Amino acid sequence: MLKINNLTVRYPLSNVPALENINMQLSRGEIGIVTGGNDSGKSSILNAISGIAKSMLNAKTEGTCQVDGTISTVLQDSDLFLMPTVEEELEFPLIQYGESRSIRNIKVNQINEKLNLSNLSKRLMHTLSGGERQRVALAASMVTNSDLLLLDEPLAQLDPRGATLVTDLIRELADHGKTVLIASTSTGPYHQIADRFFWIDSGKMHWSGSPSSFLKVNEEARSMGIDVDGYGLFNRHQEEDYIYKNCMPTGRTVALDMSKVTYCYDKNFSLENIDLQIKKGGITAISGENGSGKSTLLKLAAAILKPQSGSISVLGRNIKGLDIAEATKKTGFLFQNPDHQIFQTQVDQELAWGLIKRGFSRSKAEEKTRYWLEKLSMKKLSKTHPYSLSKTCRQWIALAGVLVRTPPLLLLDEPTFGMDTNASRRFADIIMQVAKEGTTVLIITHNHALAAHCADRLIAMEKGFISN
Amino acid sequence: MKNLYVDNINGYWYWPPLKVKFFSLALMLLGIIFSANPLVLAGNLTLILLITLAGGGGTALLSRLKAFVFFGLFIIAFHSVLNPANETMLFIFGLEGALYGSIVAMRLTGIVALAQIALITTPPRKIFLLFSSFHKDLGLIMLLLVGFIPVLQEELNNTSHAQQTRGLAWKNSIDKIRAYLAMIIPVIIKALFKAQGMASLLYLRGYDMQDRHLAKKQLRPLWAKGYRYLSALSIIYFLINVVMFTASKMKVWPI
Numbered sequence: 001m002l003k004i005n006n007l008t009v010r011y012p013l014s015n016v017p018a019l020e021n022i023n024m025q026l027s028r029g030e031i032g033i034v035t036g037g038n039d040s041g042k043s044s045i046l047n048a049i050s051g052i053a054k055s056m057l058n059a060k061t062e063g064t065c066q067v068d069g070t071i072s073t074v075l076q077d078s079d080l081f082l083m084p085t086v087e088e089e090l091e092f093p094l095i096q097y098g099e100s101r102s103i104r105n106i107k108v109n110q111i112n113e114k115l116n117l118s119n120l121s122k123r124l125m126h127t128l129s130g131g132e133r134q135r136v137a138l139a140a141s142m143v144t145n146s147d148l149l150l151l152d153e154p155l156a157q158l159d160p161r162g163a164t165l166v167t168d169l170i171r172e173l174a175d176h177g178k179t180v181l182i183a184s185t186s187t188g189p190y191h192q193i194a195d196r197f198f199w200i201d202s203g204k205m206h207w208s209g210s211p212s213s214f215l216k217v218n219e220e221a222r223s224m225g226i227d228v229d230g231y232g233l234f235n236r237h238q239e240e241d242y243i244y245k246n247c248m249p250t251g252r253t254v255a256l257d258m259s260k261v262t263y264c265y266d267k268n269f270s271l272e273n274i275d276l277q278i279k280k281g282g283i284t285a286i287s288g289e290n291g292s293g294k295s296t297l298l299k300l301a302a303a304i305l306k307p308q309s310g311s312i313s314v315l316g317r318n319i320k321g322l323d324i325a326e327a328t329k330k331t332g333f334l335f336q337n338p339d340h341q342i343f344q345t346q347v348d349q350e351l352a353w354g355l356i357k358r359g360f361s362r363s364k365a366e367e368k369t370r371y372w373l374e375k376l377s378m379k380k381l382s383k384t385h386p387y388s389l390s391k392t393c394r395q396w397i398a399l400a401g402v403l404v405r406t407p408p409l410l411l412l413d414e415p416t417f418g419m420d421t422n423a424s425r426r427f428a429d430i431i432m433q434v435a436k437e438g439t440t441v442l443i444i445t446h447n448h449a450l451a452a453h454c455a456d457r458l459i460a461m462e463k464g465f466i467s468n
Numbered sequence: 469m470k471n472l473y474v475d476n477i478n479g480y481w482y483w484p485p486l487k488v489k490f491f492s493l494a495l496m497l498l499g500i501i502f503s504a505n506p507l508v509l510a511g512n513l514t515l516i517l518l519i520t521l522a523g524g525g526g527t528a529l530l531s532r533l534k535a536f537v538f539f540g541l542f543i544i545a546f547h548s549v550l551n552p553a554n555e556t557m558l559f560i561f562g563l564e565g566a567l568y569g570s571i572v573a574m575r576l577t578g579i580v581a582l583a584q585i586a587l588i589t590t591p592p593r594k595i596f597l598l599f600s601s602f603h604k605d606l607g608l609i610m611l612l613l614v615g616f617i618p619v620l621q622e623e624l625n626n627t628s629h630a631q632q633t634r635g636l637a638w639k640n641s642i643d644k645i646r647a648y649l650a651m652i653i654p655v656i657i658k659a660l661f662k663a664q665g666m667a668s669l670l671y672l673r674g675y676d677m678q679d680r681h682l683a684k685k686q687l688r689p690l691w692a693k694g695y696r697y698l699s700a701l702s703i704i705y706f707l708i709n710v711v712m713f714t715a716s717k718m719k720v721w722p723i
Contacts, residue, residue, distance in 0.1 A: 056671060081669075082669055084615050096673060335629075340658075341630040357637075401634065
């Protein structure tokens with residue numbers, strides 16, 4: 001079905017080949033997992049197979065890559081879409097394949113049912129949450145009934161329920177004769193369904209074999225940043241070293257106080273009568289299903305969204321009527337996508353800008369920037385252009401940009417998204433250190449291990465309601 | 469987030485087939501382009517507004533024209549002060565210039581209003597299908613063009629929020645110019661990333677599936693299918709210009 005011989009891929013403007021002498025084989029009905037740490041070349045394999053590497057990214061390829069049948073692909077960046085509404089997005093590939101209208105309708109309905117999308121079909125794509133968008137992207141690739149499915153981090157933004165739905169569906173497709181190749185930093189969720197593992201390390205095939213033999217190299221994989229245990233990104237045996245709960249809430253002062261907050265989005269209730277109190281100090285993790293209003297909650301706390309009713313006070317100050325810059329004077333807000341904010345040509349200038357905007361003098365800002373770059377071990381990057389770095393690096397820069405101000409309240413939206421285990425661990429260490437120094441931290445995360453690892457309070461949200 | 473299309477099934481702008489609607493809109497457009505009397509233009513504009521208010525999409529249209537009103541007022545003020553044809557002066561404002569400015573402003577408002585009506589009352593997929601019937605790529609170009617605007621708006625919003633949480637605020641106009649840099653650069657970079665991603669996505673979703681394996685090296689002649697409509701459109705454009713030019717030479721309109 002899929003046969004790759006001595007594949008080498010070189011991207012333009014890069015001296016090192018992204019992939020070198022890759023050999024792999026998958027037969028009909030098999031599920032293969034390509035795994036490896038950040039920037040190891042997982043996505044490059046999928047791009048080479050689907051043809052984007054050659055046609056879109058102008059890469060030079062050597063060797064052969066032979067596929068019998070049609071291919072469909074899910075890209076890693078699920079924020080991408082083509083059509084305005086979900087329905088049209090799913091219909092688009094079918095139009096391109098020349099299907100008639102009635103068949104299009106039947107197929108779209110089928111896939112909607114399988115992936116639980118029926119209630120979204122009239123929604124506009126740009127109003128969907130990340131997880132919902134990812135499910136739509138999956139559906140759009142499955143709707144054409146292709147022989148080979150290439151999925152790049154298909155579970156990245158999904159909640160556990162959505163993830164099981166998708167993995168079950170993948171297994172079902174494979175049982176019906178489809179071949180699936182998945183690229184992911186975590187292997188845990190796929191142990192049950194996979195037939196073969198391919199472990200890529202810096203562009204070379206490091207190891208390949210069956211799931212059961214993969215268990216034997218687990219320890220090594222762990223140290224390379226692959227999440228082998230499943231749900232989380234943390235490794236049990238290391239977790240015990242930590243004495244957590246050491247940053248329990250101190251005192252009675254309340255850092256964030258929401259009372260009877262209601263927020264509607266386009267006449268749909270997003271949050272209804274929320275009461276939430278976060279004590280000063282400590283880390284609180286918010287988790288919940290896709291579209292349950294987690295991000296809305298954080299945005300309300302930063303005055304980005306204005307509640308229809310109810311009052312919010314941050315560190316004892318009611319933020320009603322304040323503009324965003326004023327309301328977040330003592331709050332740091334980290335967006336999931338670092339590219340929302342990076343605009344300077346050098347990393348250190350990028351960090352200093354936020355400080356200068358908050359009224360620090362230039363010399364003071366530079367001093368603080370140096371301190372934090374050293375603390376986050378990014379000192380050698382300080383003069384580089386942010387956009388020449390990988391996305392994970394830019395996430396760190398964005399985090400550093402928030403931390404330099406040492407705000408008393410820190411709001412983080414999916415900060416470890418797309419990071420491998422090593423990076424997430426480093427992230428957790430830094431956050432716990434910051435919390436110990438007296439910062440109140442609020443994290444939105446799907447990563448249960450991260451939540452269990454560093455949070456001392458877990459909030460679960462469900463369709464706009466809060467349960468502790 | 470605003471979307472260009474506003475759903476309102478009861479409005480009669482939503483009933484007619486697309487070609488009929490676009491044809492009638494084009495006729496109204498011609499009317500606005502050729503009428504030079506400010507009273508006629510004002511009448512035209514009110515008529516368009518009344519029809520749209522009665523036929524659905526009116527509130528959306530009004531809210532989108534709001535920003536344009538200031539632009540129109542600026543044009544009038546500009547001409548009344550600086551137009552060389554000014555003779556009858558009222559303090560520093562010339563009457564002739566004001567008249568001319570109001571004609572230009574109303575004409576522009578009319579054109580924008582008609583374009584907005586077309587966008588407000590037509591679901592993007594219908595635009596896609598209509599233009600696809602002319603040429604396969606044209607529909608997609610229109611759709612991406614129309615669909616990309618809300619995406620960019622959202623990106624701009626996100627960036628503005630992100631920068632404001634980092635302390636970006638504008639109190640005077642110099643601040644504002646500096647703020648634009650911090651907002652525009654991330655948006656442009658994200659748009660570039662997005663464009664590349666969308667191109668990949670188009671390729672992956674099977675766009676151009678039929679042509680992909682055919683010989684691409686053959687250049688088709690100008691009049692082959694696909695270029696025909698573009699050529700026809702540009703000829704029409706040219707003809708309109710010729711008509712306008714002769715009309716102005718023949719003093720069809722006074723100014």
